Amino acid sequence: MKSILLVDDETPVREELERTLQPMSQTWEMAYVSSGREALAKLAKHAFDMVVVDLDMPQMSGPQLLAEIKTKHPQAIRILMADRCDQSLMRRSLGSAHQYLPKPFKLDLFKSMVTRAVTLRERLANDSLRQLVDGIDTLPSLPGLYRELQEELQSPEPSIQKITRIISKDMGMVTNILQLINSYFFGLLTPVSSPAQAVSLLGLDRVKALVLSMQVFAQFKEYRHPFISLDVLWRHGLVIGSYARAIAQEEKAPQDLIDDAFTAGLLHDVGILVLATNLSDQYTDALALMQNRRVTEWEAECETMGASHADVGGYLLGTWGLSDAIVEAVAFHHDPMRSVSQPFSPLAAVHVANALEEKDLAVVMGAGYTHIDEDYLAACGLGNRLSAWQTVYQEVAHSRSSL
Numbered sequence: 001m002k003s004i005l006l007v008d009d010e011t012p013v014r015e016e017l018e019r020t021l022q023p024m025s026q027t028w029e030m031a032y033v034s035s036g037r038e039a040l041a042k043l044a045k046h047a048f049d050m051v052v053v054d055l056d057m058p059q060m061s062g063p064q065l066l067a068e069i070k071t072k073h074p075q076a077i078r079i080l081m082a083d084r085c086d087q088s089l090m091r092r093s094l095g096s097a098h099q100y101l102p103k104p105f106k107l108d109l110f111k112s113m114v115t116r117a118v119t120l121r122e123r124l125a126n127d128s129l130r131q132l133v134d135g136i137d138t139l140p141s142l143p144g145l146y147r148e149l150q151e152e153l154q155s156p157e158p159s160i161q162k163i164t165r166i167i168s169k170d171m172g173m174v175t176n177i178l179q180l181i182n183s184y185f186f187g188l189l190t191p192v193s194s195p196a197q198a199v200s201l202l203g204l205d206r207v208k209a210l211v212l213s214m215q216v217f218a219q220f221k222e223y224r225h226p227f228i229s230l231d232v233l234w235r236h237g238l239v240i241g242s243y244a245r246a247i248a249q250e251e252k253a254p255q256d257l258i259d260d261a262f263t264a265g266l267l268h269d270v271g272i273l274v275l276a277t278n279l280s281d282q283y284t285d286a287l288a289l290m291q292n293r294r295v296t297e298w299e300a301e302c303e304t305m306g307a308s309h310a311d312v313g314g315y316l317l318g319t320w321g322l323s324d325a326i327v328e329a330v331a332f333h334h335d336p337m338r339s340v341s342q343p344f345s346p347l348a349a350v351h352v353a354n355a356l357e358e359k360d361l362a363v364v365m366g367a368g369y370t371h372i373d374e375d376y377l378a379a380c381g382l383g384n385r386l387s388a389w390q391t392v393y394q395e396v397a398h399s400r401s402s403l
Helices: 011-020 036-045 062-072 087-092 107-121 127-134 143-153 160-167 171-181 195-202 204-213 218-222 230-250 255-267 270-278 280-293 297-305 309-319 324-331 346-365 374-379 383-398
Strands: 002-007 028-033 050-054 077-082 099-102
Touching: 002 036, 002 107, 011 028, 028 036, 036 050, 036 062, 050 062, 050 107, 062 077, 099 107, 107 309, 127 309, 143 160, 160 195, 171 195, 171 230, 171 255, 171 270, 230 255, 230 270, 230 346, 230 383, 255 324, 255 346, 270 280, 270 309, 280 297, 297 309, 309 324, 324 346, 346 374, 346 383, 374 383
Parallel strands: 002 028, 002 050, 050 077, 077 099
Antiparallel strands: none
16 A cells, blocks of 8 residues: 655645545544654654655644655655745745645545556666655756856846747757646646746746756766766757657647647657666666677666666656646557557657657667567557658758758
8 A cells, every 4th residue: 555644734635635635544543743743753664655744843844844755765755735825935845846736635636646646756776776866856958058058047137939949959958948837836737848938837937946046067076987978968968858849740739739749759768867877887788788698778777676767767757747748658668569559649749759760860879779569559549640750851861950
């Protein structure tokens, strides 16, 4: 049975939570405490799957408690409850909380959050990788791009267009901006997948606070791997995002699906950042296996580390609250049959775009590549569209020099 620890210092609130959550008690083990000290004592005796903490508590605040839990119990999914008026405090807790639960408490929203978080968690069977992903709150970013964004944000009249263009170059920046805007705290009716829309909704002041005060991109200083280039990685993401967007446009998809396809393409290899940064030696072994046996990168990762960069990336983005369409496209872009067959989706666009690009690169890299899963496309009713998508791919490939 999965377990949830709820922490709130107000007795009436705890009692109301207990009454509200009673219908879930048959499938979830619930525990309620009134302080950070009690919560840490409980966690020392029991490994809870999720911890839900109130923002404003005496002695130890919600963000302080979550920071402590992140260090000592990284396996727990960390949720912060907050009033919508506490946006400044919420932004300062971004590094410690996976997601935000707005007050007043709504059971349906909480059920959805819990179910989704646990489902995504089960995608990673390897405990060491699960703990690794749970401990990551900032992804490495290109130093040059970070400085470029900072300079633009600090200019007298920063341009939203320039900021969006900078953000769209890098998966780390996109991920952190979208993590904030897609948190349940903002209460948006539909997920935001476009960097431009996120910047517009957040406003330049919020973006500046996110980047400068939270040190969102601090991890890039620690990034070191002899065989992985951040520059090459983000360019590959930008290329796949462009291909996926073009395929979605060819299908005359709604604009939100086109945006999701681009964002998913941009972030599809985000798991490589997590693995190469935090498991450098093992990742080097995976690359060697890929070269020696001419298997795909994701197959070598699974054999060496127990999970692929797609698994890790999908889990991470899902924990942060990005849309299901983006999470699914990232998690299954090498093996789409693991998902549920559906009409055209970002997953189909990213899978085909990435497979076509990998095939072109395979000769140069001397490794295996992901083949297009035509059975998946047929199951989705898209088997007859592959030829048109290949044409789109070739057209975009000719314009890649402008990226």
